[in-house]
Amino acid sequence: MFFNALQLEFKPRYEWAFGEKIAHPETTARAESILTAVAEAHEDFELREPSKIPAGALRGLHSLQLLNLYATAEQIPEDTDFYPTVFPKLKRGEGDPNNIRQAGAFCFDSGTPLNAKTLSAATWSAACARSAATSLRKGAKLAYALSRPPGHHAQRDLFGGYCYFNNSGVAAKVLRRAGRVVVLDIDFHHGNGTQSLFLRDDKVLTISLHGDPREYFPFFCGFASEVGEAKGRGYNMNLVLESKIDGAHYIKALEAHAVPAIEAFEPDYLVLAAGLDAYERDPIGDFKLSTEDFFRVGERIGSLGIPVAAIQEGGYFTEHLGRNAVALLRGLRAGLGLAD
Numbered sequence: 001m002f003f004n005a006l007q008l009e010f011k012p013r014y015e016w017a018f019g020e021k022i023a024h025p026e027t028t029a030r031a032e033s034i035l036t037a038v039a040e041a042h043e044d045f046e047l048r049e050p051s052k053i054p055a056g057a058l059r060g061l062h063s064l065q066l067l068n069l070y071a072t073a074e075q076i077p078e079d080t081d082f083y084p085t086v087f088p089k090l091k092r093g094e095g096d097p098n099n100i101r102q103a104g105a106f107c108f109d110s111g112t113p114l115n116a117k118t119l120s121a122a123t124w125s126a127a128c129a130r131s132a133a134t135s136l137r138k139g140a141k142l143a144y145a146l147s148r149p150p151g152h153h154a155q156r157d158l159f160g161g162y163c164y165f166n167n168s169g170v171a172a173k174v175l176r177r178a179g180r181v182v183v184l185d186i187d188f189h190h191g192n193g194t195q196s197l198f199l200r201d202d203k204v205l206t207i208s209l210h211g212d213p214r215e216y217f218p219f220f221c222g223f224a225s226e227v228g229e230a231k232g233r234g235y236n237m238n239l240v241l242e243s244k245i246d247g248a249h250y251i252k253a254l255e256a257h258a259v260p261a262i263e264a265f266e267p268d269y270l271v272l273a274a275g276l277d278a279y280e281r282d283p284i285g286d287f288k289l290s291t292e293d294f295f296r297v298g299e300r301i302g303s304l305g306i307p308v309a310a311i312q313e314g315g316y317f318t319e320h321l322g323r324n325a326v327a328l329l330r331g332l333r334a335g336l337g338l339a340d
């Protein structure tokens with residue numbers, strides 16, 4: 001498991017949601033909950049520092065302007081956050097990344113703040129994902145990145161959905177150099193950023209299981225009709241699941257649609273975008289998975305026999321987030337035949 005303490009220095013405090021100022025769900029307590037649970041399960045998991053991520057690894061996935069904007073945000077006074085509120089309909093590449101007031105040109109929602117610590121935390125979060133992928137390339141069967149802030153909503157030149165760098169995309173890109181990659185996104189929300197990064201790629205199959213985008217973030221995409229473009233056509237799958245789905249039906253959907261697609265693709269590596277907001281008590285999700293269900297989901301995915309880089313995405317019922325992460329990881333270990 002990979003984590004760096006600097007990821008805890010970024011502290012979003014509030015969010016504008018449907019006209020109201022609410023406590024921000026993406027807190028440092030999320031990572032702390034996972035760290036505590038993993039420490040208690042130390043016989044199964046080892047905590048490691050990620051290697052520093054080279055700038056080139058981020059530039060391969062994100063625009064220079066987005067990186068420049070995060071550098072501009074480092075000048076924001078301490079304990080101050082900037083929330084974009086104006087989102088101009090510009091052409092790609094327009095907007096001044098050196099002017100924080102134009103951050104809306106590089107962002108798609110109002111709930112994802114920038115401050116002086118954003119770049120450092122997001123960079124280490126991406127570094128965790130890269131290190132997890134690198135350990136798979138060195139022969140590990142399972143690696144976990146405690147990536148926080150999360151990443152699967154971040155696009156090449158846009159941040160949003162609490163995401164700045166696309167951590168699952170970083171892992172997929174590292175693994176793609178060594179073989180075929182499937183990115184399986186089990187976060188409650190559609191992985192729109194990851195989809196957009198690999199939409200035209202036939203070496204990376206992206207599959208996302210999520211709540212209906214007509215009702216839930218990110219609202220504008222995540223529909224079954226989005227199947228990839230150009231040579232990537234047929235290599236993107238969106239499984240829109242019904243509201244309040246329980247674990248048994250969730251696994252049935254996984255079995256019926258995702259598993260055959262993965263097996264037909266014959267991937268060398270699996271990147272699991274491991275959001276845990278499908279949990280029954282999650283404040284912003286609407287599925288009914290229990291802690292035991294996360295074990296079963298992990299076990300089924302592990303039993304595919306493909307090396308897994310699990311990258312932490314969402315999950316906002318902080319009190320149980322750690323135990324849900326451990327359940328998923330123990331399921332993966334069991335499925336991969338790594339458990340004693």
Ligand SMILES: [Zn+2]
Nearest residue numbers: 187188189314
């Ligand atoms: Zn989510």
